[in-house]
Amino acid sequence: MRPTGLSDSEQQVRKDFLNGSRTSFAVGDPAVDDPAAGAAWGPERTLHAEFVRRLIEEAGDRRAPLRVVGARVAGRLDLEYLELGYSLSFADCYFEDDLDLHDTRLRRLNLRGTRLAGLNASLARVEATMVLHKTRIEGRVRLDHAEIGGELLITDAVLRNPGDVALRAERVRVGGDLMLWGTTIEGGAVLRDARAVGVMSLERATLSHPGGMALDAARLQVGSDLIGGDLHAEGKIRFSGADIKGLLRLANAKLSNPGDTALEAYQAKIGADVQFYRGFEADGLVRVTGARIEGHVRFDGATLHGDGKAALDAQYAEIGGSMRCQGMRAAGEVRFTNARVANDVDFRGAVVTLPGSGVGASAGAPGPAASTAGTTNSAANSAAPELLLLGNLRAGELSLRFAAPPAGGIHLANAQVGVLNDDPAAWAPRFCLDGFVYDRITEPGPVAARIAWLARESGGYRPGPYEQLATVYRRQGLDGEARRVLLAKQRARRRTLSLAARPWGFVQDATVGYGYRPERALGWLAALLIAGCVVFGVHHPVPLGPDKAPPFNALIYSLDLLLPVINFGQGHAYTATGGYQWLAYLLTAAGWILATTIAAGVARAVNRA
Structure with a gap:
């Protein structure tokens, strides 16, 4: 290509590129050099898209990178299908139109601080790192099936495509870390079947797609940790089927999808801890149904507003450590049906209220429904729905020491735990213990209180809960208390008999x-x-x-x-x-x-x- 017909700025870029040096059009004034003002940049900073493509084609197999700072690129820059043996760097530039890197091969891509109308890098092959630090894109970003040998750094960036998909990166392959920290995405983000060998970060990110899918990361694969501290999201977040080798940490995250699911991790596999704590708040259902978690799950201090029916769904989850819900505040059902927890399930200081009741600012300030639980309003208590669903749970220990009695029932049918840590006077207004098996009680307390606890069982008389409590008393060396429980069982049974059959029971009771x-x-x-x-x-x-x-x-x-x-x-x-x-x-x-x-x-x- 001959340099004739080129503007002074283009001739300068051509010369610097062929000499292996960088071209910078920055004047040193931050207000003037800001790419947000790039539309007003004159010809002294303008490069035509056709010139850039011809320059790249002219370079052939050279290895020196093309590095431009502070340029305005006029027109749509189409570099698809090109095979470059070098890096492209357009830092603090302004693109009037899209940058098309579809199925392009290059060594490294740097778009730090640049503004674009759109970016298509689907099927692209980047040997090293792709950098979109402080990049602003007013349109869709496509990274479908892209392969990035190093890190993908979309950090402190802004991707805007409201009402539609702003970032589509299905099946993207990242050889290092996948970083979205500090980035604002207005529109959906799609990372289905994406894979990152290193860490994935959503720290301080803001995802906004109200009423839609804010982040669809179904079947995501992360070779290390997924960190989302201080994440803010409007819309649904999906990690269903994800395979995260390290921990999943969303400390102080704020998720909002009212009336629907805020976070879904159905059948996800987590190789370490799940940390939804330290200010974590979800306006919508948090669903980890069927998840396989090798470490601990922590909802300590979390606030779960629920979807109008349920707040937390951990049915069929398998947890290799503990399930900690200390100080958690949940408005709606908390489901652990058929869950398997190797260590303890801990609700110490938790507040569980009715859907729509709201949750207080602290564990000591429960919502209206929680504060009235256990009062004289027995009719309301009997009509309260079951809120804590623990049927068929298997756990090493179950701690039910709430900040206030739950506003609804507790379902423990056929659950099995090693240790029961509770206060019988602070249970929910109604509960089901049929088939509930526990090996030991940390604080049995007065036997009269335990008998009164069994008498409150919502299903009426069932022999199993009495026999289970008597077995535990005998196992702990309290034979006298065990006999009192079994006597209470017979008296409770007598009340279920016909009037004709009761006298013989009274005789047996009075005599022996x-x-x-x-x-x-x-x-x-x-x-x-x-x-x-x-x-x-x-x-x-x-x-x-x-x-x-x-x-x-x-x-x-x-x-x-x-x-x-x-x-x-x-x-x-x-x-x-x-x-x-x-x-x-x-x-x-x-x-x-x-x-x-x-x-x-x-x-x-x-x-x-």
């Missing part, structure tokens, strides 16, 4: 405490024996055969009446007369009843042994 108070039978026998001795000692029964009757003994006669399986000879030799016959009948009937109940109690004791 359903076999758990056998000492009562001895007391009754002693009382009746004394009564028989006194009455029949004063009013002797008459002998049935005067010639054959042994000398009368009131004590032995009373024993013969009370002990139906033993015959001392007095009961068959004498008979009471008059009104005293009814006392004899009473002693005989009482003896049979006491003998039956004692036998039942002994049988229960043998079965327990």
